[in-house]
Amino acid sequence: xxxxxxxxxxxxxxxxxxxTINCTYTATGYPSLFWYVQYPGEGLQLLLKATKAxxxxxxxGFEATYRKETTSFHLEKGSVQVSDxxxxxxxxxxxxxxSYKLIFGSGTRLLVRP
Amino acid sequence: DxxxxxxxxxxxxxMGNDKSIKCEQNLGHDTMYWYKQDSKKFLKIxxxxxxxxxxxxxxxxxxxxxxxxxKAHLNLHINSLELGDxxxxxxxxxxxxxNYGYTFGSGTRLTVV
Numbered sequence: 001x002x003x004x005x006x007x008x009x010x011x012x013x014x015x016x017x018x019x020t021i022n023c024t025y026t027a028t029g030y031p032s033l034f035w036y037v038q039y040p041g042e043g044l045q046l047l048l049k050a051t052k053a054x055x056x057x058x059x060x061g062f063e064a065t066y067r068k069e070t071t072s073f074h075l076e077k078g079s080v081q082v083s084d085x086x087x088x089x090x091x092x093x094x095x096x097x098x099s100y101k102l103i104f105g106s107g108t109r110l111l112v113r114p
Numbered sequence: 115d116x117x118x119x120x121x122x123x124x125x126x127x128x129m130g131n132d133k134s135i136k137c138e139q140n141l142g143h144d145t146m147y148w149y150k151q152d153s154k155k156f157l158k159i160x161x162x163x164x165x166x167x168x169x170x171x172x173x174x175x176x177x178x179x180x181x182x183x184x185k186a187h188l189n190l191h192i193n194s195l196e197l198g199d200x201x202x203x204x205x206x207x208x209x210x211x212x213n214y215g216y217t218f219g220s221g222t223r224l225t226v227v
Contacts, residue, residue, distance in 0.1 A: 034216075038155075043204060043220040087155055093214075099169045100145060100208060102216060104157040 002027045002097070006090050006105035013112050019077040021088055021108045023064075026071065029096025033057075033066055033073040036089040038107075044089070047075075080112045117141050120205050120219040127195055128227055135190045135222045137205030143217070144209055145169075146188040148180060151202040151221070160203075163188055164210075195226045 007022040025031060035047040035057070048057030053068035062077045073090060090105040118139045127133050139146065148160040161180045162170035168180070177193045192199060205219040 032214075036218075044157075044206075044218040046215065046217075049215070089157065093216075099162045099164075100210060100214065101147065101159045101162055101170060102149075102206075103159070107155040107157075109155075 002029075002031070002092060002094050002103050004090050004092055004103055004105035006088075006108050008106070009087075009109035011108060011110050013080055013110070015082055015112055015114055016079045017112075019075070019080045019084075019110065021075040021090075021110070023073045023075065023090035023105060024071050025073065025090075025092050027092055027094050029094040031092040031094045033064070034091040034093070034102065035062070035064055035073070035075050036091060036104075038087045038089065040086070047088070080110070082112045082114055085110055085112045117217050118205055118207055118219040120203075120222050122222060123220065124223050124225075126225045126227065129195055129197060131195050132191070132193045133195060133224070134192070135203055135205075135224070137188045137190070137219060139186055139205075139207040139217070141207055141217060142209065143207035144185055145207065146182065146185075147206040147208070147216075148188065148190050149204040149206060151204060153201070157204070161188075161190075192224075195224075197226050200224055200226045 003026045032051045034049045036044045037047045048059040050057040050066035056065045087107045091102045145164045163182045166182045179191045182188045202221045208216045
């Protein structure tokens with residue numbers, strides 16, 4: 001079945017450091033890939049998405065490229081801020097699945113220190 | 115203004131009680147979902163409805179009964195609450211199509227004592 005694997009957290013960085021959060025997936029069909037962010041005490045917000053191989057999603061300085069050959073969708077940011085501290089979820093939705101449900105990774109907590 | 119709204123935001127109740135969580139979306143989406151987030155932040159699909167019809171029931175105990183009176187609403191009723199039901203429950207909606215995307219509610223934190 002379809003699944004998403006993320007690197008375990010927490011990831012602790014100093015402000016302005018470079019961020020990478022690894023995400024790999026397994027899918028039988030043609031997945032779309034997403035990154036969601038959950039700030040403390042809040043709901044899920046879409047950060048970025050990519051719908052086909054080699055697409056790059058970007059938003060708020062974050063980027064991720066859909067790599068079909070490595071089945072990966074790693075999240076990167078060149079310079080993190082304290083306000084980026086949150087839990088980040090990688091997710092996929094398979095168009096071959098009639099429900100279009102989102103399958104999430106386990107989440108990676110990011111803590112950015114001043 | 116809120117796109118996907120859930121009520122209540124917090125719910126504290128005793129074991130054995132029956133409770134409901136309501137979800138409404140004003141986006142004109144045709145598909146709605148319930149997700150459960152456990153204490154370790156893991157998110158798991160529970161139910162999916164498309165145009166008021168049940169599409170997914172992911173091996174959820176039958177104490178959980180979703181109800182969709184129309185495309186804009188998906189409520190979750192839970193009977194005989196157990197300690198293990200304590201979690202954050204998220205409602206989400208989506209419009210099927212080429213550029214589909216999901217919108218989540220802000221969650222309902224359920225605590226069973």
